[in-house]
Amino acid sequence: MPDLTDKKTAGEIPAQRTETGAAPKQEKARSLGSDAWHDLRRKPIFVISALLILLLIVIAIAPGLFTSVDPRAGDLRLHYLTKPNYSHFFEADWFGYDLQGRSIYARVVYGARASVVVGITVTLGVTILGGITGMLAGYFGGWIDTIISRVTDIFFGIPLLLGALVILNAFTSRTIWSVVFALVALGWTQMTRVMRGSVITVKQADFVTAAKALGAGTTRILWKHILPNAIAPVIVVATIALGGYIATEATLSFLGIGLHHARRRGARRPRPEAPLREEVTTPMTTVIENDQKSDRLDVGTPLLEVKDLHVEFHTRDGIAKAVNGVNYSVAAGETLAVLGESGSGKSVTAQTIMGILDMPPGKVTQGEILYRGQDMLKMSNEDRRKIRGRKIAMIFQDALSALNPVLSVGYQLGEMFRVHQGASKAEAKAKAIELMDRVRIPAAKQRVNDYPHQFSGGMRQRIMIAMALSLQPDLIIADEPTTALDVTVQAQVMDLLAELQAEYNMGLILITHDLGVVADVADKIAVMYAGRIVETAPVHDLYANPAHPYTKGLLRSIPRLDQKGQDLYAIKGLPPNLLKVPAGCAFNPRCDVATDLCRTEIPALHHVTDKDGKELTGRRSACHLWKETLHG
Amino acid sequence: MGSYVLRRVLQMIPVFFGTTLLIFLMVYSLPGDPVAALFGEKAADPAVVASIKHKYFLDQPIWKQYLHYMGNLFQGDFGTSFTGRPVADIMADAFPVTIRLALMAFVFEMVLGLALGVVSGLRRGSIADTLVLIMTLVVISIPVFVLAYIAQTVFATNLGWVTPTVQDSYDLSQLILPAIVLGSLSLAFVARLTRTSIGENLRADYIRTAVAKGLPRRTIITRHLLRNSLIPVVTFLGTDLGALMGGAIVTEGIFNVQGIGNVLYRAINQKEGPTVVGIVTVLVIVYLVASLLVDLLYAVLDPRIRYA
Numbered sequence: 001m002p003d004l005t006d007k008k009t010a011g012e013i014p015a016q017r018t019e020t021g022a023a024p025k026q027e028k029a030r031s032l033g034s035d036a037w038h039d040l041r042r043k044p045i046f047v048i049s050a051l052l053i054l055l056l057i058v059i060a061i062a063p064g065l066f067t068s069v070d071p072r073a074g075d076l077r078l079h080y081l082t083k084p085n086y087s088h089f090f091e092a093d094w095f096g097y098d099l100q101g102r103s104i105y106a107r108v109v110y111g112a113r114a115s116v117v118v119g120i121t122v123t124l125g126v127t128i129l130g131g132i133t134g135m136l137a138g139y140f141g142g143w144i145d146t147i148i149s150r151v152t153d154i155f156f157g158i159p160l161l162l163g164a165l166v167i168l169n170a171f172t173s174r175t176i177w178s179v180v181f182a183l184v185a186l187g188w189t190q191m192t193r194v195m196r197g198s199v200i201t202v203k204q205a206d207f208v209t210a211a212k213a214l215g216a217g218t219t220r221i222l223w224k225h226i227l228p229n230a231i232a233p234v235i236v237v238a239t240i241a242l243g244g245y246i247a248t249e250a251t252l253s254f255l256g257i258g259l260h261h262a263r264r265r266g267a268r269r270p271r272p273e274a275p276l277r278e279e280v281t282t283p284m285t286t287v288i289e290n291d292q293k294s295d296r297l298d299v300g301t302p303l304l305e306v307k308d309l310h311v312e313f314h315t316r317d318g319i320a321k322a323v324n325g326v327n328y329s330v331a332a333g334e335t336l337a338v339l340g341e342s343g344s345g346k347s348v349t350a351q352t353i354m355g356i357l358d359m360p361p362g363k364v365t366q367g368e369i370l371y372r373g374q375d376m377l378k379m380s381n382e383d384r385r386k387i388r389g390r391k392i393a394m395i396f397q398d399a400l401s402a403l404n405p406v407l408s409v410g411y412q413l414g415e416m417f418r419v420h421q422g423a424s425k426a427e428a429k430a431k432a433i434e435l436m437d438r439v440r441i442p443a444a445k446q447r448v449n450d451y452p453h454q455f456s457g458g459m460r461q462r463i464m465i466a467m468a469l470s471l472q473p474d475l476i477i478a479d480e481p482t483t484a485l486d487v488t489v490q491a492q493v494m495d496l497l498a499e500l501q502a503e504y505n506m507g508l509i510l511i512t513h514d515l516g517v518v519a520d521v522a523d524k525i526a527v528m529y530a531g532r533i534v535e536t537a538p539v540h541d542l543y544a545n546p547a548h549p550y551t552k553g554l555l556r557s558i559p560r561l562d563q564k565g566q567d568l569y570a571i572k573g574l575p576p577n578l579l580k581v582p583a584g585c586a587f588n589p590r591c592d593v594a595t596d597l598c599r600t601e602i603p604a605l606h607h608v609t610d611k612d613g614k615e616l617t618g619r620r621s622a623c624h625l626w627k628e629t630l631h632g
Numbered sequence: 633m634g635s636y637v638l639r640r641v642l643q644m645i646p647v648f649f650g651t652t653l654l655i656f657l658m659v660y661s662l663p664g665d666p667v668a669a670l671f672g673e674k675a676a677d678p679a680v681v682a683s684i685k686h687k688y689f690l691d692q693p694i695w696k697q698y699l700h701y702m703g704n705l706f707q708g709d710f711g712t713s714f715t716g717r718p719v720a721d722i723m724a725d726a727f728p729v730t731i732r733l734a735l736m737a738f739v740f741e742m743v744l745g746l747a748l749g750v751v752s753g754l755r756r757g758s759i760a761d762t763l764v765l766i767m768t769l770v771v772i773s774i775p776v777f778v779l780a781y782i783a784q785t786v787f788a789t790n791l792g793w794v795t796p797t798v799q800d801s802y803d804l805s806q807l808i809l810p811a812i813v814l815g816s817l818s819l820a821f822v823a824r825l826t827r828t829s830i831g832e833n834l835r836a837d838y839i840r841t842a843v844a845k846g847l848p849r850r851t852i853i854t855r856h857l858l859r860n861s862l863i864p865v866v867t868f869l870g871t872d873l874g875a876l877m878g879g880a881i882v883t884e885g886i887f888n889v890q891g892i893g894n895v896l897y898r899a900i901n902q903k904e905g906p907t908v909v910g911i912v913t914v915l916v917i918v919y920l921v922a923s924l925l926v927d928l929l930y931a932v933l934d935p936r937i938r939y940a
Contacts, residue, residue, distance in 0.1 A: 154650035157916040159878055165900045166658045166908065247775050251882060254777045255897070356843050389846030396844075401837035405936055406859050415855075419847050451935040467845065 059109055060116035066090060069106040118179055119246040125184035127238050130191020135230070137192065138199030139222060149196070152189035160186050164252055179252060183245055194237045198230040205229070302329040302370075303475055303507040304353070304392070309367035311348050311531075313578075314360060320578040322348045324531040325367070327605075330475060330507040335498075337510045337522035337539070339554070341575050345531035346511045350477045353509075354394050355384050371475075390420050393468035395478040395497075399460035403452040409436075409463050410448035416470040435466040439496060458489035462496065469500055475507040482517060494521055515558055519543060524618060527551050530576050530586035533605065534622045547608050547621035547630040549591050585624070597624050640927070644920045649702075655912045656698050659905045684714075701909065710913075711906040713899075719910035722895060727914075729801045730891035733884070734876035736807055737815030742869055745819040746862075749826020753861070754853070756831060764827070768820035780813045780886040797888035810887040814880050818872050825868055829861040836860070863933050867926055874922025878915045 040046045059066055069092040084096030084104075095104035137148035160183070167182040168174055202208065203226065211225050311323035323345040330336045340346045351357040353369055355376070368375045371392065376384060396402035404412060413435055414428030423431065429448065436444035439462040441455075452460055461481060468476050478497065482490040498521045501508050512518060518525060518539065525542050527535045527550065535548040546552045553571040573590035576582055585603050588594040606626055608619040623629055685691045692700070704711060710719035748768075752761035771779070787809055788796035798806045833839065834857065842856045884893035892911060899907035931937045 150646055150650065153647045154654055157647065157651035157919050158655060158912070159875070159915070161881060162878070162896065162900075162912070163655075163658065165881070165897070166655070169900055169903065170658075250775050251777060254775070255881065255885070354844050356840050385846050385848065387846070388844055394841075394844040396837060396841060398837060402841045404838040404842070404856050404860065406863075406934055407855070408935075415847065415851075416845060419845075419851060453936045467841075 056112060056116055060113040063109045063113050066109045067092070067103070067106045069103045071102060071106040071110040073102065075101040114176055115246045115249060117176060118183070118249040119242045121180050122183040122187065122245040123238050123242045125180065126188040126191045126241070127234060129184065129188040130193075131195050131231070131234060133188070134192040134195025134197075134234075135199050135222060135226065138196040138230075139203060139226060145196070148192065152192050155186065155189040158186065160248060161251060164248065165255065168252065179249055183248060187241070187245070190241065191234060191237065195230065195234050198233045199226055202226050202230040302331050303334075303372065304509075305329040305368075305370040306349065306353065307368040307370065309349060309352065309369065310365045311345070311352055311357070312363050312365055314363065315579075318579045321581060322362075322531050322578055323352070324581075326528070326531070326533055328526050328533065328536070330509055332474065332507050333502070333505040334524070335501065335508040335510060335522045337512060337518040337525045338528060339512060339515065339518060339525055340528035341513055343530075343575050343578060344528040346528045347479055348531075349528075350394070350479055350509065350511055354392065354477060355388060356394075386420075389416060389473070390471045391473050392475045392477065393471070393473040395461075395464050395468045395476060395481045397480040398484050399457070399464040400452060400484075402464060403460065405452060408449045408451055409455070410450075413463070413467055413470060416467065420471055431470070435470055436463070438469070438500075439463070439466040441466075457485050458493060461485060461489075461493050465493070465497060465500070469504070472504050473506065475509070476501065477509045477511070479511045480513070481510075483512075483514070490517070497521070515554060527554070530581050531578065532586065532622060533620075534587065535620065536605075537608075537619045538617075541616065541619060545630060547619060547626045548623045549593055549625070549629055550587050552629060553590075585622075593625055593628070595624070637924075637928070640924050644924070648916060648920060651916045652702070652909070652913050653698060655916075656701065656909055657694065659903075659908050660694055660697060705913065710910040713904055713907045714902075715904075719907050722907060723892070723911060723914065726890060726892045726895045729807075729889060730877065730880075730884075730893065732802075732804060733807050733811055733814065733880070733889060733891055734873070736804070736811035737818075737876055738869070738873050740812055741815035741819035741822055741872070745822025746826055746865065748819075748823040749865070750830060750858070752823070753827040753830030753834070761827075764823055768823050771816050771820040776813065776817060776880075777882050777886060779816060780810075780883055783809055783813050784886070797886075798890075801890040807889065810883050810889055813887075814876070814883045818868075818876075821868065821872075822865060826861065826865050829864050830857065833857055833861045859933070863930065866933060867930060870922060870926035870929055874919050877918045877922075 067090065075097075078097040078101035082093050082097055085091075085093050086095075088094050090105070092103040092106060095108065098104055098107070133148050133152075137145040163186040164179075164182040167185065168178060171178040208221060208225050211221050216225070306326055306328050309323055309326045310321075313320040313322055322343075326345065326349050328336060328338070338346045338349070348357065348362070352362075352364060353376075357364075364377060367377075369377055371387060376387065379387075403409065410429055410432040413432035414423070414425075417423035417428045417431050418425070433444045433448050436448060441447060441459055441462055447455075452463070455463065461484075465481070468478075476497075481497065482493050485493060494517060497508070500506075508521075510518065510522060522539045524536065524538050526533050527542075527548065529550050535542070535546065535551050537547070542551065543555065546555055550571070553569070556569040557571060559568055571590055576586050576589075582589055582599075584597070584599045584601055585591070585594070588598040591598065601624070603622045603624045605620045605622045608616050608621050608626055608630060610616055611631055621630070682691070701711065708720075710723070712718050713722060748764045752758075752764040755761050784796050787793050794806065794809050798810065800806060838860075839852065839856060842852045847856075878892065880891070881893040881897045883889070884891045885897060888894075892915075896908065896911050898904070899911070
């Protein structure tokens, strides 16, 4: 486990830098650091490991506290006459005696001292030496970098153990410091490389440019701005290397070249485990849940119906209710736009429909998702898989990360035909080219073997669309398909999607937070807030006359050409924390017209009527004051 | 690609000379008189010492020694050890043994390491995963000489399956146990690296896409997950193969394998300059070639990397 003091420094060095002010990134680094430190202290494994390291350091400083026996004093008879007594804690014969009759326990205690001293001093030495050279190479570049980099290359060619053996052989009397010298002399280049890479990254950060623009000197920039931000990876590598140096020293001793008295040190030293990221349970096994056999398909029902869906996330801080009773339906050829801020539950609903929600932490607690009348939540994994891609397909937001970077787009497109239709390799490729033509990718034939990173953002999103369309599914779910694109490209991609949807008569669920995208393509809109639908309406009715204060606020916050010179409206406050959704209407703390009723009672999704009391088809509003909002 | 390889090869030249010079300096300019060491406890005849020194160029300044050595090297002459045996002969005896040992260790660490890593990466938190984590942690924490002694005690002394040390270094079956010990540390790294890499890639967007495409789990794992996850592992394996070829001083020593590591260890202790420098020169070449291959392999595996 990482050394206690090192971790602390990692968090605190950036924190001291905040008085320089002009560095937003430092602010972030600081809060991250202290958060991590806070989290660490609550982890028992960290506390235990830290205590062990501390114990080791205490042993190194004061071995006399743990044994009064001289590790060098041996009585040859002891080895043969005395057996180890494992219940004699902290006594000379606890671990028994070695061949020369020395107490093994005492030797372990004193041996720890050599290990800790070598480990810490070597680590400090290589960090300082490597840190300085790495910083120079990374910051100044040019010939300084060339020289330093070549020198590190040269040192990398010599194995550490081998070099140490050669160097130590030159010392006639070897002390702990000759070992330290040999290891530092050979090991520093490792830190140079790490520091150089880190400095090169930090050097390009905006706050360094800002500091330069403000006229800060080179020394100041290096010391105050670069060092604190670049040191973190070095410290991580140093913590791991510490264990390595201790092991190398032990091996040198074993080979008879290190410290002579330390020869028989055992393996009793905690070592840093490779730092693994905090792990969350993986999605693979969990996209799949029910195993009941499906019934016959029922024709004549809507394509997809979501009924009273509830989804929760079980987190460390409590249960986040992400979706709380969502109802919507889509028919063939129809476009439903689901509108909402991040955290409104729009994407979680879509992922649940697709069956790609990470479970755990996600959990469907209630509700049905009917595809042509059949509850998909009750289907077997295999049945569900066959619907995915073939009947219901999804378009993701960020095509660059949603496409596999190491497979050609032709392969990824063709895979649909190979897996679902058993097409041959050649057929699949021909179909892939056809699809790419269909989404108007120029020179499809030449580009079919290209990789995702070789396409522009707009082209990649077209490939995503082509992939979703490949098997002509009944329904497409598009999760913010244009968010990552430029405005002009956005329009092209949306047009393409709308055109293809009409052509194949597919249902489309368009998830977005952008009201502008919705207006042209959607038939009806469902507005979501805090995991509930707060208003549904045909698209033009909603724009013309919203029946919920939240929708009203959203519409007012769109910039308009006819209102030049005015301040842009923004809904006050922030979306609610899903761990603590406000009582009553979740929107009430941000609502201008909220009453006491709104603060206590959750509004039902009311049917909406016009001024004459005639029901407006397709219109619902979850507001106690829908009448006032709509007509007032 | 071609011009990249050429540039890399050109860059290797100064590194090659630098590294060999460094080891040359370490071997010849550090204190300690190798010729005197030849005579052991006996007093040496100054005339004999002088003639030996002259024969091995040791009476020349260090830079002349280096140039002389390099000149011979490019004519294929690795020099002669102080015992009179050509260094090339010594290496010809030892390298085949080390290569066999290294390849066996490599196959062992690769096959088992990948298998363990994949299983534990896919089933995080399962019993299998926990076992893999604990086992690899133990292996990583224990210095190799301890592991070697444990293996010796268990398999030779207690079970009697093998002889404690290798009797015939050319017999592959006798090399199995040393190879396992030698490969075990890297195996632990491979398993952990694979596990972490798989865990990270499992959460990648393109895996979500693959699920949404309705691909069977098997296809998702083999086609989409493994290829991406293996990139860092392959890099590690490539570098490690280079390192294994350098011989294993400790493992070869304990099991009495007559490979490069053993020869090198003895040569260092006896201040056998020509042998040390000769072997290290070859090792530097192996290292340089291995790291070039790793870089090229990286580009093959990850199409985002194109060397121009």
